Amino acid sequence: MDNAAPEDKIPDQLVRYLDGELTGSEKQDMEKKIAMDTALQQELENLQLAREAVRRFGLHRQVGEVRRLMLEEKQAPVKKMGQTRRFVRLSLAVAASILVVVLGIAGYNFYSLSASGVFADHYQVYEPGTVRDGGANETAIEKAYREKRYQEVTTIVPARPVTANELFLRGIAYLETGQPANGIASFQQVLARPEAGAILKEEAEYYLALAYIRDKDYDPALRLLHRIRNNPAHLYHSQVSGRFVKQVRLLKWK
Amino acid sequence: MEPGSNFPDAELVAHIRSGSRMEEMIRTIYRLYFDSLSWYVMNNSGNLQDAEDVFQEVVVSFVDLVQKDRFRGESSIKTFLYSLNRHTWLNELKRRGRALAREEKYERGQPQSQPDVNVVIAGRETTNQLVKLMDLLGETCKKILLLFYYENRSITEILETLHYENEQVVRNKKYKCLKQLEKMMDDNPVIRQTMKNLLHG
Numbered sequence: 142m143d144n145a146a147p148e149d150k151i152p153d154q155l156v157r158y159l160d161g162e163l164t165g166s167e168k169q170d171m172e173k174k175i176a177m178d179t180a181l182q183q184e185l186e187n188l189q190l191a192r193e194a195v196r197r198f199g200l201h202r203q204v205g206e207v208r209r210l211m212l213e214e215k216q217a218p219v220k221k222m223g224q225t226r227r228f229v230r231l232s233l234a235v236a237a238s239i240l241v242v243v244l245g246i247a248g249y250n251f252y253s254l255s256a257s258g259v260f261a262d263h264y265q266v267y268e269p270g271t272v273r274d275g276g277a278n279e280t281a282i283e284k285a286y287r288e289k290r291y292q293e294v295t296t297i298v299p300a301r302p303v304t305a306n307e308l309f310l311r312g313i314a315y316l317e318t319g320q321p322a323n324g325i326a327s328f329q330q331v332l333a334r335p336e337a338g339a340i341l342k343e344e345a346e347y348y349l350a351l352a353y354i355r356d357k358d359y360d361p362a363l364r365l366l367h368r369i370r371n372n373p374a375h376l377y378h379s380q381v382s383g384r385f386v387k388q389v390r391l392l393k394w395k
Numbered sequence: 396m397e398p399g400s401n402f403p404d405a406e407l408v409a410h411i412r413s414g415s416r417m418e419e420m421i422r423t424i425y426r427l428y429f430d431s432l433s434w435y436v437m438n439n440s441g442n443l444q445d446a447e448d449v450f451q452e453v454v455v456s457f458v459d460l461v462q463k464d465r466f467r468g469e470s471s472i473k474t475f476l477y478s479l480n481r482h483t484w485l486n487e488l489k490r491r492g493r494a495l496a497r498e499e500k501y502e503r504g505q506p507q508s509q510p511d512v513n514v515v516i517a518g519r520e521t522t523n524q525l526v527k528l529m530d531l532l533g534e535t536c537k538k539i540l541l542l543f544y545y546e547n548r549s550i551t552e553i554l555e556t557l558h559y560e561n562e563q564v565v566r567n568k569k570y571k572c573l574k575q576l577e578k579m580m581d582d583n584p585v586i587r588q589t590m591k592n593l594l595h596g
Contacts, residue, residue, distance in 0.1 A: 152570075152574075153570060156569075156570055156573060160543075187577045187580070187581065188573065188577060189594060190577075190580060190587060190590040190591060190594065191573055191576045191577040191580055192544050192573070193590045193593060193594045194525060194528070194529070194576065194580060194586065194590050195529075195540045195541060195544040195545060195576070196459075196544055196545055197455070197459065197517065197525065197590070197593060198525055198526065198529045198541070198545075199541045199544070199545025199546070200455050200458055200459060200545070201451070201455050201522060201525070201526070202541075203417065203418070203421065203545075204421055204451050204454045204455050204458070205451060206418075207418060207421045207422055207425060208425070208447060208450075208451050211422065211425050211426075211429075212447075333556065335538070335541070335542065335546065335556075338418075339418035339419070339422070374416075374419050
């Protein structure tokens, strides 16, 4: 397209005009051409309609994804973590009070702080939702995960591209088998997938933060934890307490 | 506090208009309004699937209107969605040849204080045709066009996501995909006219 004759460049330039990429004299020239050429005006309208179709389709898809996820939420059983969360929050509040009062205990806690300890405090293995159709449409990775065959989850290579959900389960399986670096790569891939839903991405963010902690890479862990803590609507907002963030900061300076 | 339990209209509209926290906003709309709007459909010859399909179209239309700055805010979001929901369902019933006479009479008596909803609703059938059309484009074209025109990613970002050789290759591919879609729409006057209505109101 770069070596085309000037008249052949017009369709390409029209798309660039549509995309708002023309500036200055190029833009003015194009606007003059459009004003004088009804065929060009028609072509521009056709391109605008095509762009509108893409936007409408994208919006339909995004709303459809939310619809699907909310339906799953309604049908999924209550996660075990819901009850544990309250217990963990209560325990943290009590522990934080003791630490403030007794400096010696605080010092002891600082020196005994470890990445594996902080990870273990905040990690719980992810429990997938109940299989609604008796497992008929369950993939090999999903089945292996549900049956807790975590090593197998990390090695199964399906004949077609891995889905975002499978990547997420693989990430958890890597954490379960003591491979946080591989877990990090899996969760990062989930977050990079345009088709991954909002809930899956929020799950991936939290477990990615834990994987970074386990891998002793505290800066990206802190970035993620801050992001979760600053978003009250985040699925794991209540999991990321101020104390949790402080522990990771302390680990960084140790 | 559960997200969305007390969400001011102005804040919801502002976020939708800017495109920020979009999934959260869509979820909020679902939490706040789905139950009451679906009740209308299910109590007027529809089932749960109908209610879900209609509500999805209503949310799409509402978000589109807000982003095009055509939701004037003269009524509350709740009132506006109710109106969109009713119209969408009535149109669907008409399409199926099952009009609700009392509803039609009610609608004719209503003042037109917001955009004419008939030009902002795509309708289930047209939406299905649009989905099929986009599927015919193929996964690669669909992905590139969505990344650029829906997610507003730059050519550089698309290059990093899809691993093409260089930016010019991405540009060329995008151009070809857009032209292909343009041609397909030319052959589908219903979709073309619907997009025209949605674009120009």
